[in-house]
Amino acid sequence: MAEAHDVGHVKSVGLEFDEVFSLSLDLLCVATVDGYFKQVNPAFERTLGYTTEELLRRPSFDFVHPDDLERTREAMEVLRRGEELHQFENRYVCRDGSIRWLQWNTRPGLSEGLVAAAARDVTDSRARKEQAALRHVATLVARRASPTEVFTAVASEVASLLDAEFSVVGRYEPDGSLSHVAASPLALVTALGPRMALDGEDLASVVRRSGQPAWIAYDDAPGAVAAAAREVGVRCGVGAPILVDDEIWGVMAAGWADPLEASSEAVERIADFAELVATAIANTESRTALIASRARVVATADEARRRIERDLHDGVQQQLVTLALKLQTLTSSLPTESDGMRAGLSEVASGLDRVLDELREVSRGIHPAALANGGLGPALKTLARRSLVPVDVSIRLPARPPAPTEVAVYYVVAEALTNVAKHGNASLVAVDVEARSGDIRVAVSDDGVGGADPSRGSGLLGLRDRVDALGGTMSLTSPPGNGTSLVVHFPAAPD
Amino acid sequence: MTLRAVIVDHNAEFLATASHLLEQQGISVVAGASNGAEAFGSVEEQNPDVVLVDVHLGGERGLDVAERLSALGGRGRPVVLISAYAQRDLEDLVRASAAIGFVSKARLSANAIR
Numbered sequence: 362m363a364e365a366h367d368v369g370h371v372k373s374v375g376l377e378f379d380e381v382f383s384l385s386l387d388l389l390c391v392a393t394v395d396g397y398f399k400q401v402n403p404a405f406e407r408t409l410g411y412t413t414e415e416l417l418r419r420p421s422f423d424f425v426h427p428d429d430l431e432r433t434r435e436a437m438e439v440l441r442r443g444e445e446l447h448q449f450e451n452r453y454v455c456r457d458g459s460i461r462w463l464q465w466n467t468r469p470g471l472s473e474g475l476v477a478a479a480a481r482d483v484t485d486s487r488a489r490k491e492q493a494a495l496r497h498v499a500t501l502v503a504r505r506a507s508p509t510e511v512f513t514a515v516a517s518e519v520a521s522l523l524d525a526e527f528s529v530v531g532r533y534e535p536d537g538s539l540s541h542v543a544a545s546p547l548a549l550v551t552a553l554g555p556r557m558a559l560d561g562e563d564l565a566s567v568v569r570r571s572g573q574p575a576w577i578a579y580d581d582a583p584g585a586v587a588a589a590a591r592e593v594g595v596r597c598g599v600g601a602p603i604l605v606d607d608e609i610w611g612v613m614a615a616g617w618a619d620p621l622e623a624s625s626e627a628v629e630r631i632a633d634f635a636e637l638v639a640t641a642i643a644n645t646e647s648r649t650a651l652i653a654s655r656a657r658v659v660a661t662a663d664e665a666r667r668r669i670e671r672d673l674h675d676g677v678q679q680q681l682v683t684l685a686l687k688l689q690t691l692t693s694s695l696p697t698e699s700d701g702m703r704a705g706l707s708e709v710a711s712g713l714d715r716v717l718d719e720l721r722e723v724s725r726g727i728h729p730a731a732l733a734n735g736g737l738g739p740a741l742k743t744l745a746r747r748s749l750v751p752v753d754v755s756i757r758l759p760a761r762p763p764a765p766t767e768v769a770v771y772y773v774v775a776e777a778l779t780n781v782a783k784h785g786n787a788s789l790v791a792v793d794v795e796a797r798s799g800d801i802r803v804a805v806s807d808d809g810v811g812g813a814d815p816s817r818g819s820g821l822l823g824l825r826d827r828v829d830a831l832g833g834t835m836s837l838t839s840p841p842g843n844g845t846s847l848v849v850h851f852p853a854a855p856d
Numbered sequence: 857m858t859l860r861a862v863i864v865d866h867n868a869e870f871l872a873t874a875s876h877l878l879e880q881q882g883i884s885v886v887a888g889a890s891n892g893a894e895a896f897g898s899v900e901e902q903n904p905d906v907v908l909v910d911v912h913l914g915g916e917r918g919l920d921v922a923e924r925l926s927a928l929g930g931r932g933r934p935v936v937l938i939s940a941y942a943q944r945d946l947e948d949l950v951r952a953s954a955a956i957g958f959v960s961k962a963r964l965s966a967n968a969i970r
Contacts (some may be wrong), residue, residue, distance in 0.1 A: 674912070675867075678940045682961040683870045689965070690877045717962050721942050730945045734911060734919070739948035746947070 388463065388480040391470065394441045396420045399475065408463075408482050410456030426452035426460060428625035435621055436465075440476050443469050449621060450483065462487050494518040495633060502641045505648070511641040512543035515613065515634050520545040523627050525615035526595055529553070530603075530638060531565055532611040539565045539612070552593070563587050564600035564614045572609055574601040574628045574635075578620060590616060597623040601635035605642045613638055655830035660765045663728075670728035678720055685713045732771050736761045740771055741792060749782045750790050750807070757795040766851050769827050770794060770803050773835075776820045777805035777847045786810045787844070799853030806846040813839035824849075859970065862887045862902060864895040864921065865910040865938070874908075874964055881966035892921040899925060899933055906969060909955070911939040911946060919953050926954035936969060 382389055382402045389402040398405075401416050409416070409424065416424070425433050429451040436449050446467040452460050467478040498518055501511050512530045519528040530543040539557045559566045561584010567575045578597045579590040590598070598616035602609050613635040617623060692706045724730065732740035738756055745752035761767060774792055781790050787809030794803050821837070828835045832852050839845040861883050865871050868890070875885040887898035891913055899907060907925055911918040922935040935955040939946060943960050950958040959968045 674940060679867055679870060682940045683867070683873050685962050686870075686873045686877050686964060690873065690880055693877075693880050714962060717940075718942070721945065725945065730941050731949055734917070734946070735949040735952070739946075739952060742948040743945065746944070 388482070390478050390480075392421060392476055392478060394437055394469075394474055394476060396422050396437060408455075408461060409453055424453050426454055428452070432621050432624055436467075439621075440467055440469060445469070450487075451624075452626065460484075490522055491630060491633075494522045495637065498634065498637045502637055502644065505644065506641075508641055508645050509543070511638065513545075515638055516543040516545040519613065519615055519631060519634050523599075523615050523630060524622065525617055526593075528613070528615040530611065530613055531557075532603075533565075533569055533609060542611070553589075557586060559586070560584055561587055563590070564598050564616075565612045568600045568602050568612045568614075569609060572602055572604075574632045575599070576623050576625070576628055578623075579616075580620075594618045596620045599623050599628045599631050601628065601632035603635045603639045603642070605639050605646070610639065610642060652830070652832050655826075656765060656832070659769075659827060659830040663765060663768045666728045667733060670724050670730070670733070673720065673724050673727070674730070678717065678724070681713060681717050681720070685710060685717070688713065729771060732767065737767055737770060737794060741774055741794070744771075744775055744778060745792065748778045748790065750778075750787050752778065752790045752792055754792045755794070758801070759796055762796075762801055762851075765831060766801060769831055769833070769851065770801065770849075772827060773803050773824055773847070773849050774805060776824050780813070780820065781805070781807045781809065781845070784809070784813060801851040803849045803851075804846065806844060808844045810841070811839045811843045811845050812841040813837060813845045858882065858884045859906065859966075860884045860886050860902065860904045861906050861908060861969070862889060862895065862898045862904045862933075863908045863938075864889045864891070864913065864918070865908075866890045866912075866914040867910075870961070874961075877964065878966055878969070883966045883969065892916050892924070895921060895925065899928070904933060907933045907935050908938050908959075908969070909935050911937055911941070911949070919949065919955075923954040938964065 385402055385404055388404045388408055390405065391399045393399060398416050398421055401413055403413075405411070405416055406413055411424070422430060422433065433451050436446055436451075439446050446465065449465045449467070450462055451465070452462055454460055461482050462484040463480040464483045465478055465480045467476050469475070470477050498511065498515050501514055506514075516528045516530055519525065528545050529541055531539040532542050534540050534556070537559060539559055540555055541553055541557070544553070557565070559569065562577070562582040563579075563584055563586035564575060564577050565586070566584070567577060576597070576599050579587045580596060590596075595616040596618055597620045598614055600612050600614035603611040603613055613631055615627070615631055688706060688710050692703055692710070695703055695706075729740050729743070731743045737758065741754050741756065745754050762770070774794075778790065778792075781787050787807035790805060790807045792803075792805050794801065796802075825835055828849055828851070833850050835847070835849045837845070837847050859882075861878065863871055863874055863878075863885060865874070865888070871888045871890070875888060878885050886902040886904055889895040889898045895907065895909070898904075907922075909918045909922050909925070913921060918937060918939075922937060925933055925935050936957045936959055937946075937950055937953065937955045938959050938961050940961045943950075943958055946958065
């Protein structure tokens with residue numbers, strides 16, 4: 362009856378203790394290391410809904426969430442060895458079926474086989490912490506942060522939320538290795554190296570094989586990764602696949618020194634984060650695909666226009682020119698007395714000339730000849746010469762940009778010059794085109810009245826579509842009285 | 857002295873018509889060529905006073921041909937670029953090229969070349 366004696370010992374402390382024991386909001390108890398409550402305070406009834414009688418009669422494991430049973434048994438082992446256990450968290454199933462998270466501080470009792478324990482209901486604070494972390498990442502995803510930003514945020518949120526020694530976002534490479542795209546702490550990436558071969562029993566390998574969230578203990582696991590984990594004191598980990606379009610893209614993993622931390626709940630949480638990462642990746646991929654497809658549409662249209670212009674030039678225009686020359690030859694060989702005939706032919710020649718001029722005007726609208734033949738330099742100078750407002754052109758390009766960019770730059774300058782002539786009351790325009798580490802920056806600035814409304818005019822809107830299609834950016838600055846400046850950036854062409 | 861010219865243009869009909877017209881106006885068109893390679897042969901052979909080169913030679917750029925012809929040194933010949941485009945469309949190209957001038961095809965005449 363040693364147990365009974367010990368329980369009695371607690372009781373014998375006196376009235377004051379009893380009152381504290383009853384009033385405590387935290388759950389206080391004495392239990393045996395083989396899993397029976399010997400004494401519980403009223404907070405147990407209030408929190409879990411079972412009667413004290415029920416709690417004392419059934420094994421305490423009966424009340425523990427099935428997914429946490431194994432960890433709880435291991436925790437009991439620690440206590441059985443006479444060690445203390447701090448901030449151990451597990452789930453209890455309440456009488457009404459709801460689930461509460463309890464955080465335990467437990468210490469071996471004065472008598473062998475007994476423990477004194479205090480637990481706090483941390484259900485709400487855990488949920489709040491998790492919600493906050495998920496919300497932070499979801500916000501990043503929603504505002505289209507770059508994948509790198511999302512990966513980094515996820516890694517650090519997961520490490521802090523799961524109280525893990527580390528967390529990693531890894532991507533499966535076609536060569537069978539894993540590349541580390543983000544980690545917390547960051548130093549870990551440096552330690553792991555940018556890539557890791559997957560040839561053993563580690564989380565990344567297990568998750569890739571199964572396509573499912575997984576849990577692992579590194580204690581006896583074979584392979585270089587498991588060995589490395591042991592070396593830095595990591596004994597267990599959880600991981601979840603990052604699935605993008607039903608394909609396994611990568612893995613989200615976390616690891617602990619304390620083997621009790623890798624709970625089924627940790628697996629669930631990491632899976633939630635893996636899903637957010639997947640959404641961020643899918644978003645980016647579809648956005649990239651959209652930009653590429655718009656670029657293709659624009660490039661196809663430009664190519665068609667270039668071809669039409671070419672066909673007009675080589676065909677109709679060339680034939681008309683030849684006809685005009687034939688006519689001229691004919692006129693020159695007329696006998697001097699056929700003046701009437703000469704006048705008639707000369708009229709036809711002038712008509713041909715006008716048709717040719719009109720045709721050239723149409724061609725110019727379709728695709729600029731100077732651009733196709735000589736690139737941006739001659740093409741922009743041609744535009745400048747035709748402008749009603751004097752234009753200063755400065756071009757600093759090491760080489761001809763890709764055709765789509767070249768055409769876009771041309772239309773940006775053409776549209777801007779048209780607007781200057783229409784609205785700006787300017788006396789001078791500066792056109793500046795330069796390459797900056799692969800990017801191309803185009804600036805068209807005038808000294809006119811300013812106050813241009815970017816939302817006005819379909820010309821600018823059309824330009825924006827063209828610029829967007831190439832992944833570029835466009836900004837218009839036009840303070841009243843202070844001139845107008847249009848700046849467009851085109852990124853270096855993707856490979 | 858009669859001006860001797862070689863015309864380089866990939867449109868055979870234009871070549872014939874232009875030669876006829878220029879001959880009529882007192883220029884001796886000593887050869888016609890449809891591409892850069894033929895042009896070099898003709899220039900070597902005929903040593904003309906001037907070479908008229910179309911800006912578009914099918915797949916070839918007339919500007920490149922003009923540059924190579926002018927770069928022949930002592931055996932090089934002055935090049936006048938021709939095109940169905942108007943002068944104002946190609947002015948800056950021509951200015952930056954090795955050619956000494958430009959004549960729009962529709963305005964082709966002995967006077968324009970001289």
